[in-house]
Amino acid sequence: MDIKRLIRKALEAQKKAYVPYSNFHVGAALITEDGEVFTGCNIEISSYSPTLCAERTAIFKAVSEGHKKIKAIAIVGDANFTYPCGVCRQVIREFGKDAIIIIANSEDEYREYKLDELLPHSFGPEDLEDGNTRGGENV
Numbered sequence: 607m608d609i610k611r612l613i614r615k616a617l618e619a620q621k622k623a624y625v626p627y628s629n630f631h632v633g634a635a636l637i638t639e640d641g642e643v644f645t646g647c648n649i650e651i652s653s654y655s656p657t658l659c660a661e662r663t664a665i666f667k668a669v670s671e672g673h674k675k676i677k678a679i680a681i682v683g684d685a686n687f688t689y690p691c692g693v694c695r696q697v698i699r700e701f702g703k704d705a706i707i708i709i710a711n712s713e714d715e716y717r718e719y720k721l722d723e724l725l726p727h728s729f730g731p732e733d734l735e736d737g738n739t740r741g742g743e744n745v
């Protein structure tokens with residue numbers, strides 16, 4: 607996997623951010639297990655709650671095209687090393703439990719994490735599988 611290429615794609619996506627309210631631009635680019643690349647930017651809506659982060663834009667584009675396994679995702683933003691919000695960490699968990707998360711300022715300045723470092727002791731699809739539940743005895 608070419609990390610610099612993924613960061614370049616995230617930087618390109620960042621330019622498309624629709625952020626008239628915060629003026630905080632974020633871009634994301636992910637690569638799936640089968641090698642497809644999807645990008646996303648953050649999109650703000652005037653009533654705020656429909657706003658969508660760049661990471662989820664990219665992930666939902668991938669999933670809606672039939673790609674459910676994220677190998678890596680690169681994120682760039684206007685802050686010095688922009689990390690994904692908690693909601694996006696959970697969405698990454700759903701489709702990329704073992705994904706590499708690349709937090710970048712530029713092609714040459716980036717940090718790599720495993721999801722488990724950013725979302726330790728996470729809850730995921732496996733927790734709902736048969737045989738892994740306690741049948742509601744604690745409810």
Ligand SMILES: [Zn+2]
Nearest residue numbers: 659690691694
């Ligand atoms: Zn987010």
